[in-house]
Amino acid sequence: MSAPVSQFGRLSRYYLWYTVCFIAFVLSLALLEREGMPRVWLGYLYMFATIVLYAAIGVISRTSNVTEYYVAGRRVPALFNGMATAADWISAASFISLAGGLYLHGFDGLAYIMGWTGGYCLVALLIAPYLRKFAQYTIPDFLAARYGGGAGGRGGPVRVMAVGATIIVSFTYVVAQIYAVGLIASRFTGVDFSVGIFLGLASILVCSFLGGMRAITWTQVAQYIIILVAFLLPAMWLSLKHADNPVPQVAYGTVMPKLAAREAELERDPREREVRAIFAQRAEYYHALATSLPASWENGRQDVQRRLDAVRLRNAALGEIRAAERALIAWPKNAEEAARSWNAARAANLARARPPQPHATPFPGADRASSDIRRNNFLALVFCLMLGTAALPHILMRSYTTASVHDTRVSVFWTLFFILLIYLSIPALAVLIKYDLYSALVGTKFTQLPTWISYWANVDKTNPLISIADINADGIVQLAEIAIDGDMLVLATPEIGGLPYVISGLVAAGGLAAALSTADGLLLAISNALSHDFYYKVIDPGASTQKRVTISKLLLAVAFIAAYAASQKPADILSLVGAAFSLAASTLFPALALGVFWKRANHAGALAGMAAGFCVCLYYMLHTNPILGGSAAGQWFHIAPMSAGVFGVPAGVLVLIVVSLLTPAPDARLGSLIDHLRAPE
Structure with missing residues (x-):
C-alpha cells in the first residue's frame, strides 16, 4: 500500500519551508559579504550551518x-525516496x-x-x-535466503562472503567521499586537510548513529535540494556568460x-610549442637518468652531497644551506x-609535452x-x-525503504529524473569551464593572475591542486604551463566565472552534501x-x-579508519570510485x-x-596499478586497473x-522462493 496522502503532503510542506529558509540563508550571506564580512567567516557559516542542520535531522x-533503523520503516513515499537515493548516488x-x-x-x-546512468x-x-518483494534488510540477507546453506538455513558461508564484499566495496567508496x-x-575554512576530514565526520556520525536509515533518508532529501541548487546556479551563470542563454544544455552546443x-589555435601557437618542447627535453633527461641506473643515482647523490659540503664550508646564507x-x-x-621517481617524472613531462586533446574527438591517439586502446578502455569502464x-x-538497500514493490518502481523513476537534472548539466559545465580558462586565463600576464589561483594552490602545498609556472620565461601564461587537478574545478567554478564568494561557499556546501550523503549510506551499509x-545472523x-x-551504532567507528585512509591521499577520487x-x-x-533469473544457480x-x-x-x-x-x-589488452571488473565479472x-x-540443484524451497520473486505483482 502506498504512503498516505497526508504523510506525503506533510513532508512536502516541510521541505518547501526548508527550501525557502535555505534560499533566505544564502541571500543573507550575500548581504553580509556585500557589507564586508571576511571570506573565511562565510566559509565557517556555510560549514557550521549545514552540519548543524544534518545533525538536527539526525536528532529529530x-x-x-530495528525496522526504522535499517529500512526507515518501509514507509518512505516514492518521490522522497527518489530524492534520497539520488543524493545517495550523486557522490563526491x-x-x-x-x-x-x-x-x-x-x-x-x-x-x-553513460556507465552510471545505464547502471541505474x-x-x-x-x-x-x-529485492523489495523479498522484504528483508540487507543484500547479504537476500543472497543468504536465495542460495541457502549454513546452520539453521541462514546461508552462513554465502552471507559471510557477501558481508566481506559489502565491507570492502563500501569502504573503498567511502574513502573517496571522506x-x-x-x-x-580545508579550502573553505582554512584548516589543515587532515583536520578537515575529521571535522566532516561529525555530521556523518550524528545522522547515522542516532537514526540509521530513517535519519539518513530525511537528511538526504535535504542534501539533494542543496546539491541541485549549488550545481545548477554556477552552471547557469557560465552558460549565460558565454552563450547568452541560461540553460547549460542548450549553451553546450553553442x-x-x-x-x-x-x-586548434593553441595547438598552432609557437609559444605553446616552445613550452611543450621544454617538457619533452625534461622527459628525455629523466629517461636518460633511469636508463643509466644505478650509476646515475650514485653520481647524483655524490653531487648533491658535495654541493651541501661546499655551501657549509664557505658559510653561505642560511637559506642556501x-x-x-x-x-x-x-x-x-x-x-x-x-x-x-624518474620514470614517473618522465611520464608526467611527456603528458605535458603533448598538444591539447580535442575535447569533442572520440578516442584521439x-x-x-592507440585510438583502439582508448576506445576499449572507454567501453570497459562503461561496463564496470x-x-x-x-x-x-548502499544503493540496493534503498529498494527496501518504500511501502510496496510498485512504489519501488516509481521511486526508481524519480531517482533517474533527479539524477539526470545534474548529469545532463555536467558535460555542459565541463565545456563552459574549459572555454573560460582557455580564453581568459591562457594569455594572461603572470603579474595579473586572478587571486583564486593562489587560494587553490595553497589548499594542499604538498600536492598543489593547481600550479602555473613560467616555463619559457616570457611572462605570459600558456596552456602547457598550467597543471590543474580535476577534483578542484567544480569547487572553483564560481571564482573562475567571477561570481561572488557566497556562491563559492554554496558550491562547497553542495559538494559537502554530496560527499556526506553518500558517506552516510555507505557507513550504514558497513555497520x-x-x-x-x-x-x-x-x-x-x-x-x-x-x-x-546498539552494536550497529558502535560499529560506525569504522568511519575513523576510513578517515585515516583518506588522510593518506591514496589516489584521486574517480580512481577510488572506479x-x-x-x-x-x-x-x-x-x-x-543469476540468483533472480536462473533457478539452477546454487549455494556452491x-x-x-x-x-x-x-x-x-x-x-x-x-x-597493474x-x-x-x-x-x-x-595489463591485459591494455585495460586500465580501475576497469578490472571487465575480467572479474565474466570470471x-x-x-x-x-x-x-x-553440484546438486537447489531444493524445492529455494525454487518456490525464486518463483515468488519473479511472479507478477
Whole structure:
C-alpha cells in the first residue's frame, strides 16, 4: 500500500519551508559579504550551518526500532525516496570530480555518465523490484535466503562472503567521499586537510548513529535540494556568460565550436610549442637518468652531497644551506626508488609535452592502435560502472525503504529524473569551464593572475591542486604551463566565472552534501552488514533488537579508519570510485543477477563465483596499478586497473554457472522462493 496522502503532503510542506529558509540563508550571506564580512567567516557559516542542520535531522529522527533503523520503516513515499537515493548516488565523484574528469579527458570522460546512468537502469529492471518483494534488510540477507546453506538455513558461508564484499566495496567508496570532505573543509575554512576530514565526520556520525536509515533518508532529501541548487546556479551563470542563454544544455552546443576553434589555435601557437618542447627535453633527461641506473643515482647523490659540503664550508646564507639540505633529503634513498621517481617524472613531462586533446574527438591517439586502446578502455569502464551500479549495497538497500514493490518502481523513476537534472548539466559545465580558462586565463600576464589561483594552490602545498609556472620565461601564461587537478574545478567554478564568494561557499556546501550523503549510506551499509548479517545472523541469533541496533551504532567507528585512509591521499577520487565499482560488479553482480533469473544457480556456485570474481578483479588491480605495487606493463589488452571488473565479472559468471551445474540443484524451497520473486505483482 502506498504512503498516505497526508504523510506525503506533510513532508512536502516541510521541505518547501526548508527550501525557502535555505534560499533566505544564502541571500543573507550575500548581504553580509556585500557589507564586508571576511571570506573565511562565510566559509565557517556555510560549514557550521549545514552540519548543524544534518545533525538536527539526525536528532529529530533518532530511533532504536530495528525496522526504522535499517529500512526507515518501509514507509518512505516514492518521490522522497527518489530524492534520497539520488543524493545517495550523486557522490563526491559526481558532484566534484566528474566535470573535472571531462575537462581533462574530453570525450573519454563520458564513460562515467553513460556507465552510471545505464547502471541505474539495470537496477530498475534487474534488481530493485525483486529485492523489495523479498522484504528483508540487507543484500547479504537476500543472497543468504536465495542460495541457502549454513546452520539453521541462514546461508552462513554465502552471507559471510557477501558481508566481506559489502565491507570492502563500501569502504573503498567511502574513502573517496571522506577525501572530498577534507578537500572542501580545508579550502573553505582554512584548516589543515587532515583536520578537515575529521571535522566532516561529525555530521556523518550524528545522522547515522542516532537514526540509521530513517535519519539518513530525511537528511538526504535535504542534501539533494542543496546539491541541485549549488550545481545548477554556477552552471547557469557560465552558460549565460558565454552563450547568452541560461540553460547549460542548450549553451553546450553553442560553446563547443568556439572551444574547438580555440583548441586548434593553441595547438598552432609557437609559444605553446616552445613550452611543450621544454617538457619533452625534461622527459628525455629523466629517461636518460633511469636508463643509466644505478650509476646515475650514485653520481647524483655524490653531487648533491658535495654541493651541501661546499655551501657549509664557505658559510653561505642560511637559506642556501637549507635548500642544499632539502635537495639531499629529497634525493631518492636507493636505485629502486630512483627508478620509480624518474620514470614517473618522465611520464608526467611527456603528458605535458603533448598538444591539447580535442575535447569533442572520440578516442584521439597518435595512431589507430592507440585510438583502439582508448576506445576499449572507454567501453570497459562503461561496463564496470553499469554492473557495479547494479550491485552497490548502499544503493540496493534503498529498494527496501518504500511501502510496496510498485512504489519501488516509481521511486526508481524519480531517482533517474533527479539524477539526470545534474548529469545532463555536467558535460555542459565541463565545456563552459574549459572555454573560460582557455580564453581568459591562457594569455594572461603572470603579474595579473586572478587571486583564486593562489587560494587553490595553497589548499594542499604538498600536492598543489593547481600550479602555473613560467616555463619559457616570457611572462605570459600558456596552456602547457598550467597543471590543474580535476577534483578542484567544480569547487572553483564560481571564482573562475567571477561570481561572488557566497556562491563559492554554496558550491562547497553542495559538494559537502554530496560527499556526506553518500558517506552516510555507505557507513550504514558497513555497520549493518557487521551487526545484522554477521553478529546477529551468524554469531548470536538470539540478540535482542535493542542490542542489534546498539552494536550497529558502535560499529560506525569504522568511519575513523576510513578517515585515516583518506588522510593518506591514496589516489584521486574517480580512481577510488572506479575501483569500488569494479569490485562490486565482480563480486556481487553475478550472484544477484543469476540468483533472480536462473533457478539452477546454487549455494556452491554462488560461493565459487563470488570468490572467483573478487580474486580476479583484485589480482588485476594489484598486478597493474603502480600505486599498489604493480606495473602498467602487466595489463591485459591494455585495460586500465580501475576497469578490472571487465575480467572479474565474466570470471564470476562462468565459475558460478560451471560449479552450479556440477553440484546438486537447489531444493524445492529455494525454487518456490525464486518463483515468488519473479511472479507478477
